[in-house]
Amino acid sequence: MITSKEVFAKRKEGAVDEAYQMALELMGSPNADDWDKKAFCWCLIDLIKRDASNGKLENLSHYRSQLESIRADPSDEVLTKGIRNALSLCNPSGREFSQAKDLSRAGKHTEAVAAYRKALACGPVDREIQTGFGWELYKHSKELMAQGNANLGAVKRNLNDYLKLDVEKPSLLHTCVLQLAAKLAGQDKFNMLVFSRLWNLDYLRTEDFERGHSNDGKAYPSLAEKVIQQAAKEAATSDNALDQEFIIPHIDTAIEQFPDNVWLKLNKAKILLSLGMHDEALAFGLAVAKAKSSDYWAWGLLGDIIFPTDRSAAIGCYCKALSCHAEDKFTGKIRIRVAQHMLEINNLVAAKLEVETIMRSKASEGHKIPEAAADIASLPWFAETPAASSNRDFYKSRIPAAETLLFSDLPWINANVGEKFTVLDKNGKSIQKRKIFLETSTLPSEESIPESKLGGIKFALGLGDAIRIKGEIDDNQRFKIFVLDSRESEMRWDVFHEKIGVVDHVNLDKGVLHFIVDRLIDGIVPLNDLAESFSEGDSIALRMSRYTTKHGPAYRVCQATASNKQPSEHIKKQFCEEVRVSNGMGFTENDIFIAPPLVVVHNIKDGLNISGTAVLNFNKKRGTWGWKAVSIVNTNSKLDAS
Numbered sequence: 001m002i003t004s005k006e007v008f009a010k011r012k013e014g015a016v017d018e019a020y021q022m023a024l025e026l027m028g029s030p031n032a033d034d035w036d037k038k039a040f041c042w043c044l045i046d047l048i049k050r051d052a053s054n055g056k057l058e059n060l061s062h063y064r065s066q067l068e069s070i071r072a073d074p075s076d077e078v079l080t081k082g083i084r085n086a087l088s089l090c091n092p093s094g095r096e097f098s099q100a101k102d103l104s105r106a107g108k109h110t111e112a113v114a115a116y117r118k119a120l121a122c123g124p125v126d127r128e129i130q131t132g133f134g135w136e137l138y139k140h141s142k143e144l145m146a147q148g149n150a151n152l153g154a155v156k157r158n159l160n161d162y163l164k165l166d167v168e169k170p171s172l173l174h175t176c177v178l179q180l181a182a183k184l185a186g187q188d189k190f191n192m193l194v195f196s197r198l199w200n201l202d203y204l205r206t207e208d209f210e211r212g213h214s215n216d217g218k219a220y221p222s223l224a225e226k227v228i229q230q231a232a233k234e235a236a237t238s239d240n241a242l243d244q245e246f247i248i249p250h251i252d253t254a255i256e257q258f259p260d261n262v263w264l265k266l267n268k269a270k271i272l273l274s275l276g277m278h279d280e281a282l283a284f285g286l287a288v289a290k291a292k293s294s295d296y297w298a299w300g301l302l303g304d305i306i307f308p309t310d311r312s313a314a315i316g317c318y319c320k321a322l323s324c325h326a327e328d329k330f331t332g333k334i335r336i337r338v339a340q341h342m343l344e345i346n347n348l349v350a351a352k353l354e355v356e357t358i359m360r361s362k363a364s365e366g367h368k369i370p371e372a373a374a375d376i377a378s379l380p381w382f383a384e385t386p387a388a389s390s391n392r393d394f395y396k397s398r399i400p401a402a403e404t405l406l407f408s409d410l411p412w413i414n415a416n417v418g419e420k421f422t423v424l425d426k427n428g429k430s431i432q433k434r435k436i437f438l439e440t441s442t443l444p445s446e447e448s449i450p451e452s453k454l455g456g457i458k459f460a461l462g463l464g465d466a467i468r469i470k471g472e473i474d475d476n477q478r479f480k481i482f483v484l485d486s487r488e489s490e491m492r493w494d495v496f497h498e499k500i501g502v503v504d505h506v507n508l509d510k511g512v513l514h515f516i517v518d519r520l521i522d523g524i525v526p527l528n529d530l531a532e533s534f535s536e537g538d539s540i541a542l543r544m545s546r547y548t549t550k551h552g553p554a555y556r557v558c559q560a561t562a563s564n565k566q567p568s569e570h571i572k573k574q575f576c577e578e579v580r581v582s583n584g585m586g587f588t589e590n591d592i593f594i595a596p597p598l599v600v601v602h603n604i605k606d607g608l609n610i611s612g613t614a615v616l617n618f619n620k621k622r623g624t625w626g627w628k629a630v631s632i633v634n635t636n637s638k639l640d641a642s
Contacts, residue, residue, distance in 0.1 A: 002026055007039040016046045037070055038079060045086040052089040052098050064090040081128075088129055091122070097129055100136065109140040113158070130165045131173065137162045138176050145183065152189055155180070163198045170203040178208075179223060185230045193234040193243055196227060201250045209257055221261075228254040229263055236270035244271045260476055262291040266301070273305055281305045289317075289406055291474065293482055294453070296326040299402065300334045306405065307337075315341050316401030323395050325452075328361035336372045342394075343376070350394050351376065352387040407482050410470040414439040414487065416495050417461045420451065434461075436469065436481065437545050439495035443521075446547035446556060447471075449481050464492030496543040496558065500565045502572045503538045504615045504630065515540050515560075516571050516616055519625065523555045532562040537572070537613045537630035539563045575629075576611035579604055586610075592627040593617070602632045609636045 002022050010019035023040040026032055044067045051059055064087060072079055089098055096119035103112035116133040119125070137158040144150050144158075162177050178199055184190035201224075208224040221229070228250050235247045251268045258264065265284045272281035285305040292298035303317030318338050322331060335354040342351035358373045369377075376382065388394075418435025425431055432451035437444040461467070466489030471481040501517040508527075513534055516522040523544070527533075534540065541563035545556050566572070577588035586594030586604050592614045594604060604610060610632055617628040 004033075004035040004039040007043065011039075011042060011046060016043065016050065019043050020047060034073055037072060038076070041067060041070055041072055041079060041083060045082045048086040048089050049098075053102075060090045084126065084128060088126060091125070096122075097125075097132075101132065104132075104136055104139070109136060109143050112136050113140045117161075127166050127168070131167045134162055134165050134167045134173050134177070138173065138180065141180050145180065152184070155184065156190070159195070163195075169200070170205045174199070174203055175205060175208055175223065178227060182223060182227050182230065186226075191234065192227060192230040193238065193247065196231045196250075197243070197246055201228070201231075211258075222258075225254055225258050225261060225264075229261070229267070232264060232267035232271070236267045236274065239274075241275060244275060247271070260474075262288055265291075266298075269301060269305065273301075278305055278308055286406060290472075290480070290482060293406075293480075294324055296321040296324040296331060296334070299324065300331075302402070302406070303334070303337065310405070311341075312398075313401045313405040316398045316403075316405070319395035319398040320402040323392075323399065328357055329365055332358045332361065332370060332373070336370065338391075339376060340372075347394070348381055348385045349388040350391050352382060352385055353389075353391055355382070356387050403483050407470045410472060410482070412468045412470060412485075414495050415467050415469050416444070416493055417463060417465045417467055418446070419463060421448075436467075436484075437495055438469065438471075438479070440546075443497075443499075443544055443546040443555070444495045445479070446545040447479050447481060449484070453481070453484070461486075462492075465489075466492070466494055493543065493558070496545075499542045499544060500563055500567045501540050501542055502567045502615050503534045503536055503540055504617055504628065506534060506536060515542065516618075517542065518568065518571060519616070519618075521555055522618075523557055525557050525560045529557075530560060534562065535630075537615060539565055539567055539572075541565065571616040573614055573627075574611070575614050575627075576609065576634075579606070579608055579610050581606040586629075588629075590627075592629055594629045594632075598629060598632055602635055604632070604635060610634065 002025050004026060007019050007022045007026065010022060019039075020043040023036070023043045026036040027040050029036070044063050048060060048063050048067070051057065051063075067083060067086060072083060074080060091097075096115050100112045100115035100119060103109075103115055113133075113136050116136055119129075120133065141155045141158045144155050159177065159181060167173055181190060181192060181195050181199070185192035185195075204224045209222050211219045211222045211225070213219050228247070231247050232251050235244045238244060248268070248271060251264055251271075254261070255264050255268065266288045269281045269284035269288060272278075272284065282305050285302045289298045289302045299317045299321035303314040303321065306317065307314040315338065318334050318341075321334050322338065335358050339351045339354035342348070342354065355373050355376050359369050359377065362369050362373075416437045418437055421433055421435070422430050423433060433448045434451055436447045436449055438447060466487040468485050468487045469481050470483040471479055474480045499517050499521070501515040501521075503513050504516050505514040506527075507513070511527045512524045513527060513530075514522065514524050521544070525540075539562070541561045542557055543559040545558060547554055547556060575588065575590070575592055577590055577592065579586045579588050579594060581594075581599060581604060584596040584599060586599050588594070588610070594610075598604070602610070611634045612629050612632040614627040614629045616625060618625055
């Protein structure tokens with residue numbers, strides 16, 4: 001009696017026809033079970049694959065009818081998939097599909113795509129075949145884009161064909177295709193806004209929102225962030241309200257996920273402005289201007305948003321924009337706004353300077369003079385009126401309205417001016433910066449600002465001078481200074497408050513001393529920076545600032561002097577205790593450490609009572625706090641002590 005096990009064994013040997021005949025006998029038995037059915041199905045699958053591959057199509061319809069007549073176990077996913085694939089090969093286009101798969105496996109993606117297209121032209125196919133075609137379109141497009149002179153037309157056709165397929169969404173394939181589209185859009189060779197609507201951003205996966213990180217820890221945008229940003233940028237310059245309304249909810253999702261991405265907020269503001277939603281745009285315009293307060297275009301955008309409701313603030317924003325560093329060829333629209341305002345207040349000389357700046361810039365670029373500028377230049381007064389030599393004072397008088405708009409909700413913070421220093425930008429250019437010390441409830445916070453941002457008061461500032469600033473923590477957790485102004489004060493360095501610490505170590509070889517204020521604040525001071533000499537246990541008066549490093553908070557000493565004031569008993573104390581000595585080191589009954597040099601100098605013996613001064617000390621090896629004797633004033637035997 002033939003068994004299903006024997007049929008499977010015969011198939012494994014490669015004798016498919018013999019196995020098939022054996023399976024037929026099994027199926028003729030009234031007692032055929034599920035395993036007999038499986039054996040028969042696999043024989044039919046093998047025969048269909050073989051004949052379809054060899055072009056022997058005459059038997060396929062017979063095999064197909066046999067395969068369709070069997071009710072296979074639906075829980076056997078491998079068999080179910082095998083049956084589905086085999087039945088697809090029995091279609092008129094089955095050979096083409098088989099050929100397409102073979103070509104794909106051989107890495108011939110151009111030919112594989114052509115074979116899939118030929119097969120699909122014969123009629124509808126199941127999702128699995130469409131998915132196979134989708135992957136082939138992806139592989140072919142990726143191959144084309146890797147070439148030096150990519151055939152973008154072919155890539156775009158592939159993407160268009162993909163969008164017509166019925167494939168699983170969301171899925172890895174769907175994401176991979178979006179990655180290709182994002183790469184094209186990044187080269188300004190593709191309309192991401194249109195594609196994203198057809199692709200449907202609702203199918204973004206959780207993984208698509210995950211940012212990547214380089215080896216140095218720097219984050220780079222997630223796929224979702226990149227795509228939405230690209231589509232939002234296109235929507236911001238579009239006049240299609242439907243496209244703009246489509247992308248807004250997706251921008252909101254991205255902003256929630258990536259609050260540090262200012263470009264998402266920028267495009268949201270532009271889209272809302274384009275839709276006439278000025279009030280809604282204002283919050284995003286303010287966020288952009290705060291993040292990009294040195295960029296003219298940020299202030300120009302804010303001016304455009306507020307213009308219908310607050311002309312004074314808008315003109316202030318435009319003047320602030322013209323006070324920022326920018327080439328004249330970029331500021332034409334803003335200058336027109338300012339010039340029109342100058343005409344309204346009859347400041348003709350100032351208006352003429354703005355118009356002449358526009359005309360000169362457009363002429364040098366070989367561009368047409370804007371109609372609004374030409375209209376002003378054609379007025380009778382224009383030729384007869386001299387232009388102002390500078391409009392800087394005019395800008396300065398209007399800027400406070402812009403800063404009030406932007407920073408009205410921020411309090412003034414007292415600060416002191418620190419020293420200048422130089423850093424190199426990414427291009428190797430030197431940038432002059434200043435330290436700024438902000439008043440806090442504890443130690444001043446050390447920040448920095450480019451020297452250029454000190455504005456008109458920078459030439460009057462000296463070390464320690466009193467100023468006030470407005471600023472806040474940005475999305476990158478960095479304090480950003482927006483506004484800086486001078487301030488009256490009776491003394492320099494007035495935001496610094498004296499802290500009393502204790503010297504716990506003096507290193508003559510390295511020329512530094514170490515101090516401690518409490519368990520959170522300690523540091524070193526170069527001996528050359530000190531007017532007095534110090535010993536361990538001495539009080540030291542300190543003026544310090546706090547700054548942030550990648551390792552956490554750190555402290556910088558701005559001034560250190562000797563002091564008669566006593567530090568907290570939490571860091572310095574007197575003691576009188578019995579000592580035990582072991583291996584040249586002493587420990588009191590309350591575990592105050594007596595270093596070997598003190599043991600030797602004071603001839604400390606085991607069991608003596610000693611008195612002296614101890615300071616708090618951190619053991620780096622153990623990572624624990626303890627006490628260390630810094631001086632011994634008396635040693636007594638137990639008898640003497642009694």
